[in-house]
Amino acid sequence: MFNNYIKIAWRNIKANRLFSLINIIGLSIGLAIVILLFLFISHEQSFDTMFSKKDRIHRVLVETDGDFGYETWATAPPVVASSLQKEVTNVEKAARMLKHDFGGTASLRVNNQNFTEDRFYWVDKELLSIFDISILKGDKENALDRPNTVIISETTANMYFGNDDPVGQVLLVDDSLKLEVTGVYQDFPENSTLDADVMASSNGYWFYENRSWSNSSFETYCLLKNNVSFESTLIQMNHMLDANVSQEDQWYSLSLQPLSKVHLYSASFGNTYTSRVGDINEVRNLGYLAVLILLIACMNYMNLTTARSQKRSKEVGISKTLGATSQSLIGRFYMETGLITAISMVLGFFLAIMVLPAFNALTDQEINIDLLLTGEFLAVLLMIWAITTFLSGIYPALYLSRFLPKQILSPSLKQDKGNLVVRKGLVVLQFAASASLIVGVLIIYQQTQFIQNKNLGFAPENVMAISVRGLRGMENRSAMLQELKSLTDVTSVAMAQGYPSIDVSGRSLRKNESEEHGLNIQTNVTDSEIIDVLNLKLLAGQGLPAHKSEGDTLVEVVLNKKAVDYLGFTPDEAIGKEVYIGVPNIIVGVVDDFNYESLRQPIGAYAFHNNTSEGKSYMLVRFKTGNISNTLSGLKAAFNKVAPNLDFDYTFLDQNLEKFYAREKRAGQLSIVFCILAIFVAALGLFGLAAYTAEQRRKEIGIRKVLGASVATVAQMLSKDFAKLVFIALLFGFPLAYWLMETWLEGFAYRIHIQWWVFVVSAIIALGIALLTVSFQSIRAALINPVKSLRTE
Structure with a gap:
């Protein structure tokens, strides 16, 4: 039976090449986008998972009072690390990181050559064991014990020293301080919050014994003991602060941030040193966008399949007359859907591979193609295929399988109002989403231009x-x-x-x-x-x-x-x-x-x-x-x-x-690209529906032409129903777009105000795309010789 279902499904795909091709192209584009965005989201969520003690590592945060604007800082005073180790029983180790010159670059002289190093950190030696950093060369146990010592990443060692052994060599920092290289460590991967290329020992440096509870400039990580409560640790930290700083001098409080949240939940924090800061809102928005585009592609499939229900009705009636059950028919239709989505998945997979370099450039990421070939990702692809098959096939399978043999010759089938309402509803949903995307892109573009052109009160040019x-x-x-x-x-x-x-x-x-x-x-x-x-x-x-x-x-x-x-x-x-x-x-x-x-x-x-x-x-x-x-x-x-x-x-x-504004610029570019693709997929479905409508009204068009109707009249007749649906879609899509973009703009202290003309332009674009798509098929149908249209089937 399974083989028989596959044969029937393949025959139906070949027999209806145009509609099958439209479905496959739409689903392929949708699935390719989902694959790319899932790769991006997976990459963002994979940050810091390589550290064996990741579940116990936390970063210390400083939450300021009203004098400093109730901000959250990712850096703490210099004494916090040592106090945590001594006074908070839940803490096993703590370590500080200070980027050179409070976030600046370091000038290094190595073997009579000058280099600029923008990832130079002064660190406590405990950092090496908290993050189990792998030392490839040198003393693994005591690499940063002595003053004026430094360890460098493998890539940095190759850049500074080539094939020479770096251990024992000297770095001259800012033409004043000599540091001995005591080790080479393995490069931090791209999905690590730690991004240091050079780590110098804090031992002997000016802040090493600094007991200040002010000067909040030191990124501080602590390793909690096994099986201790996060909440009790916070309580102990506040007791520690109260014991060392009087209430009138406490302009901040301390809190902890789990390492798993450092990358994605720190975009609004101040004083962070890492160059790798993500944004959970961006990840969520891209996730929503991926789901939206996939739903549009699935709607196309449902629309085109149910639109052709009249042709499939005889097949269903005969099958039921010969003893087929509704369940077996559902299985048959799902097999056809599964085959189309499987073909689309394969094409989408290779399409994603082809455009991955361009996607990396667009998102400023370094996502490796190897992620596509892991067992975990292939399992996710299988899950996406199953979900897509289920969503695309659920309505067509249930709708087509319910036909009764006695209804086959009934004219009521041709005027199935329920089916028609569902199809129109899907078209409205598709173009409501497309219209919302168009509005969003225009507003993001406006805001980006406003930011770039705003008078800043000084002249940064030249x-x-x-x-x-x-x-x-x-x-x-x-x-x-x-x-x-x-x-x-x-x-x-x-x-x-x-x-x-x-x-x-x-x-x-x-x-x-x-x-x-x-x-x-x-x-x-x-x-x-x-x-x-x-x-x-x-x-x-x-x-x-x-x-x-x-x-x-x-x-x-x-x-x-x-x-x-x-x-x-x-x-x-x-x-x-x-x-x-x-x-x-x-x-x-x-x-x-x-x-x-x-x-x-x-x-x-x-x-x-x-x-x-x-x-x-x-x-x-x-x-x-x-x-x-x-x-x-x-x-x-x-x-x-x-x-x-x-x-x-x-x-x-x-x-x-x-x-x-790199993040806003990236969001704008992604929005434009995916908006165009979403509209293309929606227009593809509309193209298929218009082609099917023209085919269904073929004889009517022939009679109208014989009676003197012009090409323009016929095209208008076929286009007006779709135009009505687009207008309805705009009524649903515009309020949603307004609410979403107002919410987005609230994140800016200086922002544009949404103007009425944005919606007019969006309406013209959406309507123009719809009419252009439908009119192509309408004019094509109107140009057919009436003699051919009126021939007996």
């Missing part, structure tokens, strides 16, 4: 940030400043701790020293030319003084308007006033607000100051537009002249800002 962390001594820094200023393409240069789009120092702004609560403010130590370099708008006063006498302890500050508003002054009134930002400051200038963070965040308080207690890590250079290549060569030559032992490490401010 500004370069050059790292000078390793440049020691004011004499060398002054020499570098003069060399850069002497270039003809350079208009202004400022030394600064940081620049918009990167973290600087977070403090509290207070009106006076006795004020209990203040306002979170970002502070950036810099010099007098910062206003010119960033092209900030000066509202009152002047910039920082160009010269500061030796021994002068007065701290001048330039505040933005947000900070001045908090203080209760107008910009002019603020000049000369004293404020407290850690230490007393005198306001010498006020600049207009500018967006120094992502546009997802509202503008906060910001201060430029000249407190000599902090260092300046960058030279910010504004240059003239023109030949960027020549300008870059000149800047590099000037840099190398002063600092031959440092690597020329630079970034353009406008390019750095784009990283903020």
